Amino acid sequence: MRIVFIIDPLDSLKPYKDTSLAIMREAAARGDELFVAGQHDLFLRHHEARLKVQSFQFSNGNTSWYTLGDAFEAAPHAFDAILMRKDPPFDNEYLYSTYLLEQAARQGARIYNNPAAIRDWNEKLAVLNFPQFAPTFLVSSEQSLIRAFLAEHRDIVVKPLDGMGGSGVFRLRHDDPNLGVILETVTSHGQQTIMAQRYLPAIVHGDKRIIIIDGEPLPYALARIPQHGETRGNLAAGGKGVAQPLTARDVEIASIVGPVLKQKGLFLVGLDVIGDYLTEINVTSPTGMVEIAAQTDCSPASILVSKLHHSISHS
CATH class of the missing domain: 3.30.1490.20 (ATP-grasp fold, A domain)
Structure with a gap:
């Protein structure tokens, strides 16, 4: 398979914990050919979507953990899959990227997640689709x-x-x-x-990230537990990530939300659950895979790449 990852600048990523890189390592281990591009490497030439990419390989060198090939231009549909993994904020530039990706999809490219769904499912407002699970x-x-x-x-x-x-x-x-x-x-x-x-007082026990892949949840959530004196459990805000088996309530939420996400073309999604409540639906670049893999017998990246291969071969 030839797979393109649209991601943030490589030198800004943390190789020891980045979910995109975990997926890329798993794909590389299976023999997939990897390419990387930045958000602004996608463009239109008249009505045709085009993409400037570089081949990517992991490296054990002393100076860098990766090597890149020369940049070249190609049609997005020349690749087996394109994974949009650019981090928020979802600003106007991100919005424009979804329009360009949507045009690429019309011309035969396989985009994960569906760019129209990324645009339509604001990560905070998406809970409107499931008011029975949302807090007031x-x-x-x-x-x-x-x-x-x-x-x-x-x-x-x-x-x-x-x-x-x-x-x-x-x-x-x-x-x-x-x-x-x-x-x-x-x-x-x-x-x-x-x-x-x-x-929600239950935040003291963690803001749980439930990873949904192709409509189905992983068996473990990553509870992001706030530091003492902090309200936010986000790992970026210093929260501690603890992998936990899904609770009955987690399964209930995921069993209702997951199939809807799949129907919309949202292949990889992170549900944020505090206590019994769904607070956010992350559709841009959900994380947490590395922490779950390190603490459990579950390999999220392996599950994702297997499902990705299946999706490609049956599309």
């Missing part, structure tokens, strides 16, 4: 509405709709002396729409 929430830029939501629930979390890794997330209590300035900051003085959710 409010989406607004209006500070008076957010204040009223806080007055009702007394303890809430506010977060931007386009962030990642816990950036821009605040916990607010009804008596917070910094309430005004925090709301001004997160809403850009009423110009930016945010999500407010009722605070």
